[in-house]
Amino acid sequence: MITHRSVLVYVDDIEAEVSRWDGIRTTLHKYGGLQFNYQNTELGHIHGNGLLDMLLNKRTKVELLKEGRIQDHHSFINSGWISFYIKTEDDKRYAIQLLALAYRHKNQR
Numbered sequence: 282m283i284t285h286r287s288v289l290v291y292v293d294d295i296e297a298e299v300s301r302w303d304g305i306r307t308t309l310h311k312y313g314g315l316q317f318n319y320q321n322t323e324l325g326h327i328h329g330n331g332l333l334d335m336l337l338n339k340r341t342k343v344e345l346l347k348e349g350r351i352q353d354h355h356s357f358i359n360s361g362w363i364s365f366y367i368k369t370e371d372d373k374r375y376a377i378q379l380l381a382l383a384y385r386h387k388n389q390r
Contacts, residue, residue, distance in 0.1 A: 331367040
């Protein structure tokens with residue numbers, strides 16, 4: 282899929298940041314894109330078009346939906362999965378915050 286060069290730069294920046302976190306490993310996602318794993322559990326993945334998909338608990342998802350920046354996952358609406366499009370520098374920072382939220386949650390277990 283062809284996308285804007287800036288989105289590819291943002292994805293590279295996100296990968297560089299998240300890869301520095303203890304226990305994070307990146308792999309290719311089975312449907313394309315870059316997947317972030319913590320202790321063999323997926324935190325989320327970014328498709329080439331800048332779409333970040335990730336799993337949160339349902340309570341956190343509801344709170345974030347109220348803020349209006351994320352969307353229900355395009356396939357798994359009645360779950361903890363969310364979708365967020367990365368289009369701008371600010372979106373890149375927010376995507377890192379979302380991944381950090383999932384990372385902290387996994388670390389607390």
